[in-house]
Amino acid sequence: xxxxxxxxxxxxxxxxxxxxxxxxxxxxxxxxxxxxxxxxxxxxxxxxxxxxxxxxxxxxxxxxxxxxxxxxxxxxxxxxxxxxxxxxxxxxxxxxxxxxxxxxxxxxxxxxxxxxxxxxxxxxxxxxxxxxxxxxxxxxxxxxxxxxxxxxxxxxxxxxxxxxxxxxxxxxxxxxxxxxxxxxxxxxxxxxxxxxxxxxxxxxxxxxxxxxxxxxxxx
Numbered sequence: 001x002x003x004x005x006x007x008x009x010x011x012x013x014x015x016x017x018x019x020x021x022x023x024x025x026x027x028x029x030x031x032x033x034x035x036x037x038x039x040x041x042x043x044x045x046x047x048x049x050x051x052x053x054x055x056x057x058x059x060x061x062x063x064x065x066x067x068x069x070x071x072x073x074x075x076x077x078x079x080x081x082x083x084x085x086x087x088x089x090x091x092x093x094x095x096x097x098x099x100x101x102x103x104x105x106x107x108x109x110x111x112x113x114x115x116x117x118x119x120x121x122x123x124x125x126x127x128x129x130x131x132x133x134x135x136x137x138x139x140x141x142x143x144x145x146x147x148x149x150x151x152x153x154x155x156x157x158x159x160x161x162x163x164x165x166x167x168x169x170x171x172x173x174x175x176x177x178x179x180x181x182x183x184x185x186x187x188x189x190x191x192x193x194x195x196x197x198x199x200x201x202x203x204x205x206x207x208x209x210x211x212x213x214x215x216x217x218x219x
Contacts, residue, residue, distance in 0.1 A: 007039070007096075009208035011199060012215045014044040019051065019081060023072060026089055026152040033150060035096070039208060042089040043195060046081035050169060053077055053143055060170040067165055074143035074153035076130070077173030084161025084181070086191060086198060088154050090206075095149040097206060105130055105142060108155050111201040112140045115157075118197050119187040131172065137180035141172060157198065158182065160189040 014022065022044055029040070050061060050069045053076040060078045061069055067080075081087060094104055109125045112132040116123040116139070123134045132140040140157045160183040171177045183189045203210045 006203075006207050006209040008211045009092075009203060009206070010038055010040045010213035011210050012040060012042050012213050013195075014042060014215045016045045016047065016083065019046045019049045019070060022046075022089070023070075026091065027073075029091055030147050030150050030152045033091075033093070035093070037093070039093060039096075039206075040091040040213070041199060041202060041210075042091065043199070044087050044089070045083055045085065045191065046087055048080075048082040048165065050078055050080055050165070051143070057173070060173050061168075062170065063168045065168060067168070072143075072153075074145045076141070076143040078169045079141045079143065079156060079172060080165045080169060081156055082161055082165060084159055084191070086157045086159055086195060088157070088198065088202065090151055090154050090202065092151045092206065093149060094146065094151060099206075101144075101146055104146075104151065105144065107205040108142055108144075108202075109140075111198065111205045112155065112157060114201045114204075115194065115198045116182070116185075116187070119182070119185075121182070121185045121187055129172070129174070134180060134185055137178035138171060139180050139182065139185065157194070159187075159191055159194050 048067045051072045053074050056077045113123045123132050130142040142155050143153050145153045158181040166179040
């Protein structure tokens with residue numbers, strides 16, 4: 001029997017973009033897709049912004065200063081996006097992949113854990129607090145939304161960024177939570193070194209075949 005070819009995932013590298021237009025484009029994509037729509041992975045680096053999830057509480061935004069705060073339709077509390085952070089938005093049909101939400105989250109976390117292992121950085125998940133941690137400090141945050149069995153929003157992975165803005169919030173709703181980055185953990189400083197490893201691990205976790213697609217169709 002011939003081996004089964006994994007289904008494609010179209011990867012769109014958006015470069016650096018403002019948050020809101022990409023968020024709105026994710027919503028439109030998810031609303032318009034049907035059972036035949038190929039899954040996509042959008043990769044982006046955002047301009048500085050704090051985002052507050054659906055159940056997010058204003059008191060966790062301590063002193064935003066000149067950084068805008070957006071209320072968005074993902075799960076979770078408040079987080080920060082900015083230059084030097086890889087954000088990946090998996091736009092996946094969980095029904096087609098045969099996955100529940102809990103397993104989806106665990107596979108996202110595992111992709112980041114396995115990516116960090118490439119540079120001998122030991123990372124772990126934490127029960128009841130989605131994301132990826134190294135020595136108690138958070139290196140990747142998750143905030144997801146599932147609509148009609150399809151995912152949007154996703155993960156934010158700190159590679160080589162100014163972590164100061166995290167001090168202006170209670171990250172993910174946890175007072176005093178320490179935040180770290182791949183660079184601070186002894187890994188590479190370049191986004192381009194980390195991006196292909198992370199995408200390959202995500203593809204492996206979800207049994208997908210990566211195909212590069214133009215960014216213009218996304219946002």
